[in-house]
Amino acid sequence: MASSDAIQVSSLPLPPMQYVNQYTDDMIRRGRAPKPPPPITDTYHMFGNAFNTEESIIRPLESQGIKRLYPLHFDRRRELKKLNQSLLANFLDLLDLLVNCPDSPRRAEKVEDLSLLFIHIHHLLNEFRPHQARETLRVMMDLQKRQRIETANRFQKHLDKVMDILQHAIQNLPEPMELDSKLMIETDLLMKQEKQDNSDSNNDSCYILDRIMCNIVDSMQ
Known part of the structure; x- marks a missing residue:
């Protein structure tokens, strides 16, 4: 289902x-x-x-059947300003025609001129898209770089703090002579305790043998 x-x-x-x-x-x-x-x-x-799909993303104006209003080699910023001024002038002419003679055939021509100017402005702006994409990628990579540097700096601070703690712990360790004397004292105590245990064990064995002999003698009487 x-x-x-x-x-x-x-x-x-x-x-x-x-x-x-x-x-x-x-x-x-x-x-x-x-x-x-x-x-x-x-x-x-x-x-x-x-x-x-085989064509480039930004197609030339000629391949779209659109008349080019600016030369092949040009300054995009200056051409955009000129197109913007032409757009404003044609819009004012269209308003003048609509007010004075709305039935004039020039009204359709002005609409076509405005449409052509908008197409050229849109095309020039689209040609900036690869630059915008590269700039966006550069900003993203700069942000990632700053984040990684901040992470590395924080890690270095923690590492320095751990090293200070270890250095402080090493400095608080007892001196070697004092440590050897303590070990010698403990070793002497262990040796004395071992000798005492051996003597006690020997004494105990002798005492047990004596008791056995006494019991044998008592049984013979």
């Missing part, structure tokens, strides 16, 4: 957000989450435009 439900859910065309919402822990545990879409191998559509 679960497998049929999973097939039914995966076969339904879902909007992007509803498709994502199907991947909950409960749906995955019950096996009802939709299968991921297959990888794209040839062409795909995004924002109403067709794209090919």
Whole structure:
């Protein structure tokens, strides 16, 4: 039953957000989450435009059939400022046309000019995406570097503290002469105790033999 439900859910065309919402822990545990879409191998559509997987991510304007308004070699910052000024001027012209003669055919031309300017601005901004990605990666690597340096500094502080504790413990150890004298005293005590134990054992054996002889003599009487 679960497998049929999973097939039914995966076969339904879902909007992007509803498709994502199907991947909950409960749906995955019950096996009802939709299968991921297959990888794209040839062409795909995004924002109403067709794209090919073999093409570069940022396609030239000429390949899209769009007239280029700036030369091939240019300063992107300056061109963006010029496009922004042109956009503002054309927008004011469009407002003037709408106020004075709204039925003028130039209104459609101004809308096309504004659309073309927006496309160029969007294209120039997209060309900055690789630089933005590299800068984002650099910031992330700098953050990781700072975190690792802070971790190494904390570890070094703990290591220095442990070394101080060990050094203090070594300094509080007794002197070698004092230690040897204590060992000698304990050794002498052990030797005396061993001799005493040996003598007691000998005395005990003699006492036992005497008692045996006395018992034999008493039995003969």
